[in-house]
Structure formats: structure tokens, C-alpha cells
Amino acid sequence: MTNTTLLSSPLEAAHQKLGAKLVPFAGWNMPVQYSSIMDEHKSVRSSTGIFDISHMGQFIVTGAGAQAWLNTMLTNNIGKLAPGQGQYTLMLNEKGGVIDDLIAYRTGESAYFLVVNASMIDEDLAWLQQHLPADVTLENESPQWAGMAVQGPASADTFAKAFPNETLPPRNGIATTADGSIVCRTGYTGEDGFEFFSPAADGIAVWDKFLAAGAKPCGLGARDTLRLEMGYPLNGSDLSPERTPLEAGLGFFCDLSKPEFIGRETLVSQKADGLTTKLTAIQYTGKGAPPRAHYPVATPDGTTIGELASGALSPTLMTGIGMAYLPIEFAKIGTELQIDIRGRAFPAKVVKKPFHKPQ
Amino acid sequence: MSIPSDLRFLDSHEWVRLEGDTATVGISDHAQAELTDIVFVELPELERAADAGDPVAVVESVKAASDIYAPVAGEVIAVNSDLEADPALVNTDPYGNGWLFKLRVKNPEDVAALMDAAAYQSHIG
Numbered sequence: 001m002t003n004t005t006l007l008s009s010p011l012e013a014a015h016q017k018l019g020a021k022l023v024p025f026a027g028w029n030m031p032v033q034y035s036s037i038m039d040e041h042k043s044v045r046s047s048t049g050i051f052d053i054s055h056m057g058q059f060i061v062t063g064a065g066a067q068a069w070l071n072t073m074l075t076n077n078i079g080k081l082a083p084g085q086g087q088y089t090l091m092l093n094e095k096g097g098v099i100d101d102l103i104a105y106r107t108g109e110s111a112y113f114l115v116v117n118a119s120m121i122d123e124d125l126a127w128l129q130q131h132l133p134a135d136v137t138l139e140n141e142s143p144q145w146a147g148m149a150v151q152g153p154a155s156a157d158t159f160a161k162a163f164p165n166e167t168l169p170p171r172n173g174i175a176t177t178a179d180g181s182i183v184c185r186t187g188y189t190g191e192d193g194f195e196f197f198s199p200a201a202d203g204i205a206v207w208d209k210f211l212a213a214g215a216k217p218c219g220l221g222a223r224d225t226l227r228l229e230m231g232y233p234l235n236g237s238d239l240s241p242e243r244t245p246l247e248a249g250l251g252f253f254c255d256l257s258k259p260e261f262i263g264r265e266t267l268v269s270q271k272a273d274g275l276t277t278k279l280t281a282i283q284y285t286g287k288g289a290p291p292r293a294h295y296p297v298a299t300p301d302g303t304t305i306g307e308l309a310s311g312a313l314s315p316t317l318m319t320g321i322g323m324a325y326l327p328i329e330f331a332k333i334g335t336e337l338q339i340d341i342r343g344r345a346f347p348a349k350v351v352k353k354p355f356h357k358p359q
Numbered sequence: 360m361s362i363p364s365d366l367r368f369l370d371s372h373e374w375v376r377l378e379g380d381t382a383t384v385g386i387s388d389h390a391q392a393e394l395t396d397i398v399f400v401e402l403p404e405l406e407r408a409a410d411a412g413d414p415v416a417v418v419e420s421v422k423a424a425s426d427i428y429a430p431v432a433g434e435v436i437a438v439n440s441d442l443e444a445d446p447a448l449v450n451t452d453p454y455g456n457g458w459l460f461k462l463r464v465k466n467p468e469d470v471a472a473l474m475d476a477a478a479y480q481s482h483i484g
Binding site: 032033035036037038221225287288289290292312313315342344 | 395396398399401417419420421422424443
């Protein structure tokens with residue numbers, strides 16, 4: 001991909017002013033880091049960090065049939081949402097493989113706000129449109145919104161300083177501010193925090209307001225290490241059209257008691273037959289080279305049994321962590337493994353997710 | 360950005376300090392600043408022979424692994440084992456305690472043919 005085809009965030013000028021290193025990500029020119037991934041990561045774990053998430057997609061679904069239809073398109077039970085509430089959910093193909101993972105919020109009696117992955121906006125939209133009934137309207141509002149994730153144990157204080165007359169919604173909730181922005185009490189770091197969507201033209205002013213209220217700018221590098229410490233999947237790395245959410249360990253977000261949703265049959269039979277493969281959390285038992293995606297995962301005798309879907313040096317634990325789809329017999333907590341890196345083997349074992357539990 | 364005038368440089372950002380027939384090799388201040396957060400260094404094996412341009416070490420930041428090349432032909436005669444416990448020395452003292460390895464060079468004049476500080480300065484802009 002050449003630079004000319006990269007999309008620019010409405011916050012790009014703010015990143016350049018801060019001296020961010022910008023890299024191509026999912027077709028966007030996005031900040032990977034400002035100062036240091038390590039420092040940015042630690043700010044989110046100890047105080048407040050702010051991430052540009054303007055690249056993510058926003059869809060509005062409305063109409064009398066919206067709830068019933070979304071329940072056929074998504075794995076979680078959207079009927080459980082009262083207006084003002086949101087849930088993590090997945091959209092599957094006919095084989096039960098993951099097209100995208102997203103958060104669906106109910107914003108009114110028959111109105112929903114979906115936040116999807118940047119790389120999947122076009123594909124998600126095409127898939128949804130292909131299945132759209134006459135009594136439901138689907139709108140892509142992605143270009144209209146600037147998005148910021150403000151995350152960390154002090155993020156509620158940051159919000160109160162930046163917007164003294166507004167109230168944060170409760171965990172997983174969504175609210176609209178007086179000036180027409182949207183605030184969601186969700187995130188991708190495991191910390192308390194919120195995601196704030198403002199009209200694109202107001203983005204930089206809002207970004208600066210959060211910075212003045214104490215949020216430290218953080219890039220995609222820290223976003224990735226933070227989510228991985230929580231064992232949260234990244235679509236395209238840990239999720240794919242060839243893997244089901246049950247294999248990814250996301251069964252909690254799939255309501256098989258719903259009579260119908262795309263991909264359900266595969267999940268029901270996988271559940272009945274038992275899984276043969278599972279996305280497994282792996283942690284080094286000592287020090288070693290940072291594990292990274294596609295490195296081979298082997299048994300202690302050197303037999304390769306899979307490859308890392310994601311991997312990183314955990315800035316909190318200061319050791320290697322990663323996730324890999326492994327045959328189920330190797331997915332048991334405590335199983336000894338090794339990660340092969342450039343001909344050297346680094347001992348590791350299967351651990352329980354999350355790798356790190358925020359305070 | 361510091362560029363000591365007594366060193367020679369590669370366009371891949373290694374520096375070389377020649378004393379007799381021993382060349383000490385590290386990465387430049389510019390390179391460590393670009394990489395940030397160096398968390399692991401894989402050093403070459405002692406007595407390994409290398410040609411100029413051979414990848415002999417790896418410096419890893421949180422985000423990426425970068426190959427380090429032998430600047431000239433020679434044999435590895437020492438490695439900086441302090442980096443095993445404290446790889447961040449490459450960030451904090453790139454031309455001093457953050458050195459990577461030493462080569463006994465085949466031809467000391469190979470070092471003189473590398474970029475000097477002024478040429479490296481214009482290389483990194």
C-alpha cells in the first residue's frame with residue numbers, strides 16, 4: 001500500500017504536533033507510538049492514556065425489526081440490552097468462522113450503534129447489507145466520527161475534568177453528551193475507561209481537552225500490548241474466518257439458546273462434539289526474546305504443534321506472552337511448551353487468561 | 360543526536376570503534392532512539408567468523424526485531440554479556456556500556472572505508 005492510498009484520522013495534525021511515529025494500519029496512517037510503548041503502556045495501567053480510534057467503524061441500525069435482525073447476525077443476545085447498554089459480540093460466516101468482533105450498543109427503543117474494526121468496515125457493511133430486511137435501516141457513519149479511547153484507573157477523573165457537566169455511563173453503557181458526542185464506558189485495555197466519539201471536525205479540540213485533563217497520548221503499540229495482557233483477541237491475528245468463537249475462547253459471548261443466528265449450527269455441533277483446537281494463553285517461564293506472531297510453538301521435545309497468533313513482551317510482567325491455536329490436549333493450564341525463535345527454544349507454559357489482572 | 364567523531368558507521372546504523380585490530384560494534388544513538396525500549400539483545404557466538412554484511416546479532420524493541428550486521432570481516436572475540444540482564448543499556452549508553460560485540464578484524468583498513476561521522480550525519484539527515 002502506498003502513502004497516497006492511506007486514510008488520515010481527523011486527529012492526524014495533533015499526532016504530528018506531538019511528534020508521533022505514524023505507520024500504516026488497516027489502511028490508515030496511525031500513531032504507533034509517541035514516546036515509548038513501554039511508558040505509554042505503563043501510563044494506562046497506572047493513570048490515564050488516550051488513543052486515537054478514529055479508524056474504527058460506526059454503524060447505526062434502526063427500525064422496527066432492528067433487534068430481531070441483529071440477533072440473527074450477531075452471536076450475543078442483543079435482547080438483553082436495555083437502552084443505554086452495550087455488549088461485546090461477534091459476527092460469523094455460515095461456517096461459524098469469525099468475520100468481525102464488535103461492540104453493539106442499544107441507543108433507543110429500536111436503535112443500535114455498532115463499533116467495528118477498521119480493517120473490516122467494508123466487508124462488515126457488505127455482509128450486513130446482503131442480509132438486510134425491509135424494516136431495518138443500516139447507515140455507515142464511520143467517516144463522520146473522530147474516536148478516542150481514554151483508558152486507565154484515573155480515566156473517570158480525566159473525564160470529570162474535561163467534561164465537568166457530563167456524567168459517564170456505567171460499565172458497558174452508552175450516553176450522548178449535550179454537544180452531540182457519544183461516550184461509551186468500554187475499552188480494549190482491561191482498565192476502567194471510556195470511548196468517546198465526537199463529530200470529526202471537533203476531534204482535535206476534544207483530544208486537546210483530554211490531554212489537558214491529564215491523559216497521556218498512547219499509540220497502537222501500547223494498545224496491542226495492553227489488550228494482549230488481558231488476552232483480548234485482535235481480529236486478523238487471533239480471530240479469523242477459519243476459526244469459531246468457541247475455539248477462540250469466546251463462548252461467553254455466543255448465546256446458543258437463541259433459535260437462530262448465522263454460524264449457530266457449527267457452534268452447536270462443536271459444543272456437542274467437544275473442541276479439538278483452542279486459542280491458548282502461553283507465558284515464558286523465564287526471560288527470552290519477545291515472542292511475536294507466527295513464531296512456532298513446540299512441545300519440550302521440539303515437536304512443533306502450532307504458531308503464535310499474537311505475542312509480545314508484556315511491559316507489566318516483563319516476560320513473553322502470547323496466544324496460539326493449539327490441539328486441545330496441549331491447551332491445559334500448566335502444560336509445558338517452548339517458543340522457537342531463530343533456532344533457540346524459550347521455555348513457556350500454558351496459563352489462564354488474563355495474563356495480568358488490573359487492580 | 361550524538362555522533363562521536365572517532366567512530367565509523369554503516370548505513371544500517373551500526374557504529375565501529377577500531378583499536379589495533381579489534382573493532383567494537385554497537386548501534387548509533389539515532390538507531391536506539393528510533394527503536395526505543397530495547398528489551399532483548401541476541402549476541403553472536405564467540406569465535407564465530409563473519410563476513411562484512413552478515414547478520415550476527417539481533418536487537419529487539421517491544422515492537423520489532425532488528426538484525427545487526429558485521430561491519431567488516433572478522434572473528435567474534437567478545438560479546439557484551441551485561442546486555443542479557445540489562446538490554447536497555449543500548450538505549451541509555453549506546454556508544455559506551457551498550458556496545459554489542461568485538462571483532463578481530465581481517466583487514467583494519469576495511470574500517471577506514473566505512474562512513475565517517477560527517478557522512479553518517481548527512482545519511483540520517
